Amino acid sequence: MEKMLIEGGHELSGQVRISGAKNSAVALLPASILADSQVTIEGLPNISDVETLSDLLEEIGGTVEWNDRTITVNPEKMVDMPLPNGKVKKLRASYYFMGAMLGKFKKAVIGLPGGCYLGPRPIDQHIKGFEALGAEVTNEQGAIYLRAKELRGARIYLDVVSVGATINIMLAAVRAKGKTIIENAAKEPEIIDVATLLTNMGAKIKGVGTDVIRIEGVESLHGCRHTIIPDRIEAGTYAIAAAAMGKEVVLDNVITRHIESLLAKLREMGVRLEEKDDQLLIAPRGPLKSVDIKTLVYPGFPTDLQQPFTSLLTKADSTGVITDTIYSARLKHIDELRRMNAMIKVEGGSIIVSGPVKLQGAKVKASDLRAGAALIVAGLMAEGVTEITGLEHIDRGYENIIEKLTNLGANVWREEMTPNEIKQFQNS
Numbered sequence: 001m002e003k004m005l006i007e008g009g010h011e012l013s014g015q016v017r018i019s020g021a022k023n024s025a026v027a028l029l030p031a032s033i034l035a036d037s038q039v040t041i042e043g044l045p046n047i048s049d050v051e052t053l054s055d056l057l058e059e060i061g062g063t064v065e066w067n068d069r070t071i072t073v074n075p076e077k078m079v080d081m082p083l084p085n086g087k088v089k090k091l092r093a094s095y096y097f098m099g100a101m102l103g104k105f106k107k108a109v110i111g112l113p114g115g116c117y118l119g120p121r122p123i124d125q126h127i128k129g130f131e132a133l134g135a136e137v138t139n140e141q142g143a144i145y146l147r148a149k150e151l152r153g154a155r156i157y158l159d160v161v162s163v164g165a166t167i168n169i170m171l172a173a174v175r176a177k178g179k180t181i182i183e184n185a186a187k188e189p190e191i192i193d194v195a196t197l198l199t200n201m202g203a204k205i206k207g208v209g210t211d212v213i214r215i216e217g218v219e220s221l222h223g224c225r226h227t228i229i230p231d232r233i234e235a236g237t238y239a240i241a242a243a244a245m246g247k248e249v250v251l252d253n254v255i256t257r258h259i260e261s262l263l264a265k266l267r268e269m270g271v272r273l274e275e276k277d278d279q280l281l282i283a284p285r286g287p288l289k290s291v292d293i294k295t296l297v298y299p300g301f302p303t304d305l306q307q308p309f310t311s312l313l314t315k316a317d318s319t320g321v322i323t324d325t326i327y328s329a330r331l332k333h334i335d336e337l338r339r340m341n342a343m344i345k346v347e348g349g350s351i352i353v354s355g356p357v358k359l360q361g362a363k364v365k366a367s368d369l370r371a372g373a374a375l376i377v378a379g380l381m382a383e384g385v386t387e388i389t390g391l392e393h394i395d396r397g398y399e400n401i402i403e404k405l406t407n408l409g410a411n412v413w414r415e416e417m418t419p420n421e422i423k424q425f426q427n428s
């Protein structure tokens, strides 16, 4: 087991290439189940969520070939094998095996997913969608059982705007008989990416990127080749790190439109930004002004950047208020940032960050992926050395983070934990 060490205070400069989007990758891979021949996806990020999903595709009989960041999945020999336990529990997106296997085999058994604990993360809207399409759904001993004689298109109104439910229903509906309409659908770029792959496979989907998606089911789907979109949350994390510690940092392979809500806030804080093609220059000038943010569904400010943004606000000139309307309990970074000298209060559902504060290096624990990102940003800013444990969360979503930060001038490395540290970590 390893920990990450960061010696803070080093200025960041240079260029960092943004990897393929985790939240696309984790849906594109299960989507490949629906094809009847090879699906090749280019630009996948080398992260543990992708590895886990690739293992799960093999568990159900697929073959998966890697060639650098290109993956070719051959689904021809896949079977409707139950996956009630094991690797499905390691990540959130294993729930996409429900929609994809239901679409292909008309049945599936999938253990309830893991992933970051951000407070309760129900999947009632996924299930409502599957039932509307004609599936019988039961929850037996922590696994979801789905069976359908046939899937029939339906009109489905989502009670909450959900990325996962929108994609999952889309995965099943592309193989249903007739027309499905998803109303109050989510509009995240990853949903468009998945719909693009499905369309290349022969699916008939209209309206993605709006809140009404119309799908005409088809008899079969074929293989295709697809290039993934860049990761807007990874891009946002580096943009935040650059705003905190950057001289001039250039993000390469970024779709700036996908992070417009973050860029607007960085501009308000006084950070100079320049966009050119698929590159973004981030150059902070002078003290940062405090701002308030409210996380919302896309195109609003993403909840996945709330935690690293909290760290940035500790450096700003006065008080900033953060309201996470998607996951109000996404607060596991706060106590750890307080250990680093941050002045943060949580009141009435809001995170109130008082700045400016000089953060101090400390021993801290990443309890979820973006809490990890928050601690890395804080570690870069802090005086002295910060030791971060819980790296398995960070490895779910950030490709080569040590190399990328080192190339930008940070002093960051990984070390094996001692047996004593492992014991302390496990008891904490």
Ligand SMILES: CC(=O)N[C@H]1[C@@H](OP(=O)(O)OP(=O)(O)OC[C@H]2O[C@@H](n3ccc(=O)[nH]c3=O)[C@H](O)[C@@H]2O)O[C@H](CO)[C@@H](O)[C@@H]1O
Residues within 6 Å of the ligand: 023, 026, 092, 093, 120, 121, 122, 123, 124, 125, 126, 127, 160, 161, 162, 163, 164, 165, 186, 303, 304, 326, 327
């Ligand atoms: C793998 C993946 O893509 N993960 C992302 C996805 O998670 P995920 O797809 O799980 O998140 P959702 O968009 O579904 O959740 C949005 C909100 O809806 C609620 N909800 C969701 C489904 C449901 O059936 N019932 C329900 O009440 C959730 O509790 C949450 O408050 O979107 C989140 C919100 O942008 C991001 O933080 C995650 O990084």
Ligand SMILES: C=C(OP(=O)(O)O)C(=O)O
Residues within 6 Å of the ligand: 022, 091, 092, 093, 114, 115, 116, 304, 369, 370, 397
């Ligand atoms: C919450 C996240 O991921 P997941 O939904 O996979 O747990 C995230 O990417 O910030």
